[in-house]
Amino acid sequence: MSPMTTLSTTGQVFGVGLGPGDPELLTLKALRLIQQAPVLAYAAAEGVPSFARSIVDSHLRGLDAKVEIPMVMPMVAERFPAQEVYDQGATEIRSHLNAGRDVVVLCEGDPMFYGSFMYLFGRLNGAFPITVVPGVSSVMACAAAAGWPLVARNDAFRVLPATLDDDALRQQIDSAEGLAFMKVGRHLARLKVLLREAGLIEHAVYVERASLPNQRVVPLMALDEDRAPYFSMVLVHCRGGAHVL
Amino acid sequence: MSPMTTLSTTGQVFGVGLGPGDPELLTLKALRLIQQAPVLAYAAAEGVPSFARSIVDSHLRGLDAKVEIPMVMPMVAERFPAQEVYDQGATEIRSHLNAGRDVVVLCEGDPMFYGSFMYLFGRLNGAFPITVVPGVSSVMACAAAAGWPLVARNDAFRVLPATLDDDALRQQIDSAEGLAFMKVGRHLARLKVLLREAGLIEHAVYVERASLPNQRVVPLMALDEDRAPYFSMVLVHCRGGAHVL
Numbered sequence: 001m002s003p004m005t006t007l008s009t010t011g012q013v014f015g016v017g018l019g020p021g022d023p024e025l026l027t028l029k030a031l032r033l034i035q036q037a038p039v040l041a042y043a044a045a046e047g048v049p050s051f052a053r054s055i056v057d058s059h060l061r062g063l064d065a066k067v068e069i070p071m072v073m074p075m076v077a078e079r080f081p082a083q084e085v086y087d088q089g090a091t092e093i094r095s096h097l098n099a100g101r102d103v104v105v106l107c108e109g110d111p112m113f114y115g116s117f118m119y120l121f122g123r124l125n126g127a128f129p130i131t132v133v134p135g136v137s138s139v140m141a142c143a144a145a146a147g148w149p150l151v152a153r154n155d156a157f158r159v160l161p162a163t164l165d166d167d168a169l170r171q172q173i174d175s176a177e178g179l180a181f182m183k184v185g186r187h188l189a190r191l192k193v194l195l196r197e198a199g200l201i202e203h204a205v206y207v208e209r210a211s212l213p214n215q216r217v218v219p220l221m222a223l224d225e226d227r228a229p230y231f232s233m234v235l236v237h238c239r240g241g242a243h244v245l
Numbered sequence: 246m247s248p249m250t251t252l253s254t255t256g257q258v259f260g261v262g263l264g265p266g267d268p269e270l271l272t273l274k275a276l277r278l279i280q281q282a283p284v285l286a287y288a289a290a291e292g293v294p295s296f297a298r299s300i301v302d303s304h305l306r307g308l309d310a311k312v313e314i315p316m317v318m319p320m321v322a323e324r325f326p327a328q329e330v331y332d333q334g335a336t337e338i339r340s341h342l343n344a345g346r347d348v349v350v351l352c353e354g355d356p357m358f359y360g361s362f363m364y365l366f367g368r369l370n371g372a373f374p375i376t377v378v379p380g381v382s383s384v385m386a387c388a389a390a391a392g393w394p395l396v397a398r399n400d401a402f403r404v405l406p407a408t409l410d411d412d413a414l415r416q417q418i419d420s421a422e423g424l425a426f427m428k429v430g431r432h433l434a435r436l437k438v439l440l441r442e443a444g445l446i447e448h449a450v451y452v453e454r455a456s457l458p459n460q461r462v463v464p465l466m467a468l469d470e471d472r473a474p475y476f477s478m479v480l481v482h483c484r485g486g487a488h489v490l
Binding site: 017019020022023024025026027028029031032110111112113114118121122125130132133134135136137139140141143144145147148149150151152153154155156157158159160161163164168171172175176211 | 262264265267268269270271272273274276277355356357358359363366367370375377378379380381382384385386388389390392393394395396397398399400401402403404405406408409413416417420421456
């Protein structure tokens with residue numbers, strides 16, 4: 001069988017970014033592909049509804065039911081990213097692709113930016129045609145929510161997982177004009193100490209659940225709690241949020 | 246006049262991200278606001294059609310004509326970002342807001358990420374209600390075009406304007422797992438030298454006009470030319486583009 005025949009008879013994979021949570025922040029392309037897809041795959045944490053699936057819920061109403069492939073992650077931090085779950089998901093996805101059905105993988109935010117899609121991409125790339133549809137990243141959504149210019153002109157920008165250890169964070173906090181800390185969660189107290197130490201805490205804003213109805217924006221200085229939900233971020237600019245004014 | 250009265254009688258500003266260029270990468274929210282807006286403002290370079298305006302062109306067909314405020318930037322690098330052009334644009338925008346008309350500012354990519362919207366934001370913030378609608382950034386669009394996972398797990402990520410000088414770039418290239426170089430343009434040759442020096446050129450991909458019909462993706466090693474168009478980017482990962490496989 002020639003490659004062209006393969007392309008025309010197997011299904012395609014679409015890794016589709018959904019944006020930060022507001023169903024209206026889907027792109028037109030994401031909406032079209034999701035509504036047309038016969039099969040949807042998405043990650044979910046054990047015991048709670050899939051956030052990715054919830055973002056598209058309102059867009060599926062009134063449409064014929066689709067085949068859905070939830071990839072349920074065990075809630076044991078040590079086993080994350082649960083390679084076996086992705087192995088199993090990829091096997092199920094392959095069977096649909098081989099039967100000629102396209103599969104849309106729903107991805108919170110953007111698929112290639114700290115996204116779980118990359119684990120499927122790694123398993124399927126080369127064997128099937130894959131199209132990645134970029135989405136609005138939570139970094140940009142947090143900046144929009146906070147009215148916070150991230151970077152301008154010749155600024156350097158860094159995105160840092162707050163899960164890095166103190167020394168790694170200290171080293172990275174230096175010498176960038178703009179910073180975004182992802183995965184703040186239980187690292188919030190530690191992050192406050194490090195930013196105070198670096199003289200940056202007055203130039204930092206905390207954003208929780210950007211674009212969702214319960215979105216919250218607080219100057220980091222004014223934030224009392226020491227733990228944050230998983231969907232939270234701290235944005236910093238060395239000249240503060242008004243740096244371009 | 247009480248602030249509430251002001252809010253209800255003046256118009257609102259919407260800084261709307263349009264994404265990287267494909268009109269289908271607008272968000273649903275962007276499309277709704279643009280189609281409803283009585284007034285559109287956008288930046289344009291002298292002598293060429295506005296890229297931002299061209300992205301929404303197909304979405305305005307069949308609608309009533311809108312008031313349009315092009316902010317035309319003189320093509321003299323030394324005067325960029327042409328503060329007088331934004332002063333004048335802001336004055337025109339204010340007159341519509343004071344007359345109760347909403348104004349949508351069209352922003353390529355995302356408004357708060359190296360975007361020209363920030364100059365208007367600085368001029369209008371505090372005086373009028375401003376809503377920022379995040380958009381798909383060119384960073385994510387380039388990664389999607391190249392099938393290039395940007396960062397995963399605990400990776401640190403940096404975005405660097407290629408306009409920085411050699412020493413600044415050298416210092417920043419160290420110690421981040423993922424890198425994106427913006428504004429590559431006439432700095433391409435220099436960037437190749439710096440990445441070869443850092444042992445990273447084999448782990449870099451060049452992307453031009455992501456999401457547009459003339460999009461181009463080339464491994465940086467295989468790229469002959471020494472200058473690139475303005476809308477181009479170089480993505481690097483210290484373990485290469487297959488780092489999550």
